[in-house]
Amino acid sequence: MLLTAWTLIKILAITLPVMGAVAYLTYAERKVIGYIQVRIGPNRVGPLGLLQPIADAVKLLTKELIIPSGASKVLFVLAPVISIVAALAAWAVVPFGPETILADIDAGLLYILALTSMGVYGVIVAGWASNSKYAFIGAMRSAAQIVAYEIAMGFALIGVLMLSGSLSLLDIVNAQQGDWGLFSWNLIPLLPLFVVYFISGVAETNRAPFDVAEGESEIVAGFHVEYSGMTFAIFFLAEYANMILVSALSTCLFLGGWLSPIPGVPSGWPWLFAKMGFLLFCFLWFRATFPRYRYDQIMRLGWKVFIPVTLVWILVVGAWKLSPWWLW
Amino acid sequence: MDFMTAVFYLFSTVLVLSGLRVITARNPVHAALFLVLAFVSASAIWMLLEAEFLALTLVLVYVGAVMVLFLFVVMMLDVNFDTLREGFWRHLPVGLLVAGVMVTEMVLVVMSEGFRTAPAPEARGFDYSNTHELGMVLYTQYLYAFELAAVLLLVAIVAAIALTLRRREGVRRNDIGKQVAVRAADRMRVVQMAPEVPAFSRPEAADGEAAQ
Numbered sequence: 001m002l003l004t005a006w007t008l009i010k011i012l013a014i015t016l017p018v019m020g021a022v023a024y025l026t027y028a029e030r031k032v033i034g035y036i037q038v039r040i041g042p043n044r045v046g047p048l049g050l051l052q053p054i055a056d057a058v059k060l061l062t063k064e065l066i067i068p069s070g071a072s073k074v075l076f077v078l079a080p081v082i083s084i085v086a087a088l089a090a091w092a093v094v095p096f097g098p099e100t101i102l103a104d105i106d107a108g109l110l111y112i113l114a115l116t117s118m119g120v121y122g123v124i125v126a127g128w129a130s131n132s133k134y135a136f137i138g139a140m141r142s143a144a145q146i147v148a149y150e151i152a153m154g155f156a157l158i159g160v161l162m163l164s165g166s167l168s169l170l171d172i173v174n175a176q177q178g179d180w181g182l183f184s185w186n187l188i189p190l191l192p193l194f195v196v197y198f199i200s201g202v203a204e205t206n207r208a209p210f211d212v213a214e215g216e217s218e219i220v221a222g223f224h225v226e227y228s229g230m231t232f233a234i235f236f237l238a239e240y241a242n243m244i245l246v247s248a249l250s251t252c253l254f255l256g257g258w259l260s261p262i263p264g265v266p267s268g269w270p271w272l273f274a275k276m277g278f279l280l281f282c283f284l285w286f287r288a289t290f291p292r293y294r295y296d297q298i299m300r301l302g303w304k305v306f307i308p309v310t311l312v313w314i315l316v317v318g319a320w321k322l323s324p325w326w327l328w
Numbered sequence: 329m330d331f332m333t334a335v336f337y338l339f340s341t342v343l344v345l346s347g348l349r350v351i352t353a354r355n356p357v358h359a360a361l362f363l364v365l366a367f368v369s370a371s372a373i374w375m376l377l378e379a380e381f382l383a384l385t386l387v388l389v390y391v392g393a394v395m396v397l398f399l400f401v402v403m404m405l406d407v408n409f410d411t412l413r414e415g416f417w418r419h420l421p422v423g424l425l426v427a428g429v430m431v432t433e434m435v436l437v438v439m440s441e442g443f444r445t446a447p448a449p450e451a452r453g454f455d456y457s458n459t460h461e462l463g464m465v466l467y468t469q470y471l472y473a474f475e476l477a478a479v480l481l482l483v484a485i486v487a488a489i490a491l492t493l494r495r496r497e498g499v500r501r502n503d504i505g506k507q508v509a510v511r512a513a514d515r516m517r518v519v520q521m522a523p524e525v526p527a528f529s530r531p532e533a534a535d536g537e538a539a540q
Contacts, residue, residue, distance in 0.1 A: 075361070106457045110384040117392025121364065124396065128357060128403050136403070143400050147393060167459055300504065 010102050014091050022240040023053035029284050036288040063229035068131060071226065075129035080231045083122030083238035087245065090115045094248050095170045097258050097269050109157060109167045112249065113150075116204065120146045122238065123206075123213060123223045130226035138222025141295065142206060142213035148302035149200040155310035156197035159190045159317055160253045163328070173257035178328065182261035186254045189320070189328065192313045194254040196306045198279070201246035203302070205239060207283055209290035210298060217292075247279035248272075336376055343369035356402045360395065367391050381459045 027042065027049070034041025042049035067076055093108035095101040105111060120143060127139020161167065163186055164175035178184025187194055203210040214222040224235045251257055251272060258272040293301070320326055346365040353359040367390045374383035466474050 072355075072358075075358075105380070107380050107384055107459050110381065110388065110459070114384045114387040114392060117388055117396075120392070120396055124399055124403075125361070128399075140400065140404070143396055147396055150392065166457075296502070 007102075011092075014102060015088060018088065018091060018241055018244060019237070021244055022237050023057065025240050025244065025280060026056070026236075027053045028280070029287070032281065032284045033288045036285070057233070060229055060233040065231060066226075066228045068226050070131040072129040072131070075125050076226075077231070079122050079126035079129060080227070080234035080238070081122075082125060083119060084234050084241070086115050086119035086122065087238040087241040090245055091248075093169055094245070095173060095252060095257060096272060098170075098174070100269070101170055104168060104170050107167045108169045109161070109172070112169075113154060113157070116242070116245075117146075117150055119238070119242065122235070126227070126235070127223040130223075132226050134219040134221075134225045135223050137219050138213045138215070138225070141215075142223060145206075145210065145213065145298055145302070146204055148299060149203040149306070152196055152302060152306035152310055153200040153204065155307065155314065156190075156193040156200065157253070159193040159310070159314055160186055162314070162317055162321065163189065169252050169257075173252050173259065176256040177259055179263060181259075181263040181265075182256075184328065185256040185259070185261075187256075189317060190254060190313070192309055194250070196310055197254065198246075198250050198282075200302075200306065201250060202283065202286060203298070205242040205246060205283075207239075207243065208287040209293050211292060212295055212298060215292065243280060243283050244276070247276040247283070250279055251275040332376060336373065339369045339372045339376070343373065356405070357399065360399050360402050363398075364391055364395050367395070379458065381462055 030052070031041040031049075042052040045051040045055045067073055090112045092102045093105055093111055095104070123142040123146075124139045127135045127137075127142070130136070160172060164172040166172060166175070172186075176185045182188075206213045212218070212222075214224075219225075224232055227235060255275045256271075258267050258269050260267040260271055343366055346362045346369065349362040350359050350366065353362060367386060371383040371386045371391075374380075374386065
């Protein structure tokens with residue numbers, strides 16, 4: 001009983017900060033994009049607009065929930081739940097430090113892959129249950145896109161597995177510990193795979209420039225066009241929680257997790273959060289910089305560029321690791 | 329009944345009920361989603377049997393990939409439910425016969441000696457790696473069978489693509505190489521020119537019009 005209570009406290013200790021981070025990521029997004037576009041961004045609610053996310057949350061909470069009359073009601077309500085469950089449950093195996101992890105399960109990476117692949121159901125079910133053509137087109141686009149990029153993502157992870165020899169995220173980070181700091185990380189031998197993984201992560205979270213599932217200027221808002229109030233907010237939460245998750249995973253898999261980049265400087269969780277923060281900034285930067293990909297270009301990039309690149313690099317890393325020129 | 333047994337019964341109840349709904353649900357999309365639920369429950373039961381690699385692979389492959397494509401197709405079909413239910417009573421005897429044979433076979437297998445004496449898996453610690461053990465067996469003892477299966481799958485992929493690939497005449501296609509090679513200068517020209525004042529904004533012209 002005591003163990004269960006302790007586990008529940010640990011779950012809350014992860015979930016609540018993730019929710020807070022999501023709230024302030026939306027604020028950071030508006031500020032960062034504002035400055036990139038030579039605007040100020042939100043500055044009315046609280047000092048520097050810092051209470052803006054709270055105001056947004058209260059607004060969304062008090063709005064009316066509308067269920068379209070032609071919708072499949074149970075599935076319509078279930079869809080945001082599927083999205084947020086998949087986005088939050090994956091955090092169970094993310095390590096924050098050498099000892100700080102909720103569940104160090106042996107097949108951690110597989111668990112994350114399995115759960116993130118379930119997130120697509122939120123989008124598909126939402127699109128279908130809404131009984132709206134824009135939502136349906138968004139869901140179809142999203143399904144095709146996620147299936148394509150998941151394969152490239154999986155191949156990129158195989159490279160990580162080859163170097164660390166374990167599926168546990170704790171072991172993967174520990175395997176990147178070395179005398180050369182930054183140069184001991186997986187980033188250097190797996191640079192193409194890191195690029196593929198991160199861009200696939202951007203595509204999997206349906207973020208710009210891969211946001212064809214939402215495509216405001218083409219299909220209104222895509223799969224969540226019929227959602228209002230809190231059900232809409234939950235899709236929003238799931239998207240941002242997934243962004244933070246992809247940043248955390250890229251950090252643990254390729255950028256050495258909590259390890260310090262400079263030899264001699266102690267490692268610790270501030271490094272983890274600094275790296276995650278940088279990757280999250282990249283997400284916002286991409287959105288402000290790139291125009292949306294055309295749909296056939298997205299498919300081509302996923303199937304014809306990323307998958308061959310990962311296949312070749314897995315071969316290169318395998319041969320390199322067995323050769324006498326392996327440096328790590 | 330300890331906790332694990334309770335969890336097992338919970339998941340097996342969900343599994344059986346969702347399996348039943350797969351064949352009884354009227355809407356094919358609902359049926360496909362119940363099949364997803366059945367896969368997830370089956371995966372949870374495998375997890376209770378300490379087969380976490382298989383359990384997670386089941387979710388990853390069937391729920392994450394196969395069923396997404398399945399739903400993709402089912403959702404876009406415009407199925408007429410009345411024609412589907414047509415001839416239910418006419419085909420019922422054949423269906424019952426097949427079902428009877430299958431149930432008898434399954435009962436015979438499940439009731440046989442070998443099926444019942446399989447020992448329960450022993451509980452292992454957190455450091456025991458199911459994946460590692462599976463990998464060791466697959467890449468040593470069963471290497472040839474494993475590689476053969478891989479080649480078979482590859483052949484299936486190539487065959488599927490070859491069967492569905494159509495080269496149609498008279499279709500305008502994008503030449504990706506040309507698209508990528510395009511530079512801004514190919515599409516846009518910046519020219520220097522003297523400023524022009526449009527005719528309607530001249531004050532004297534406006535005055536003249538007002539005078540008329």
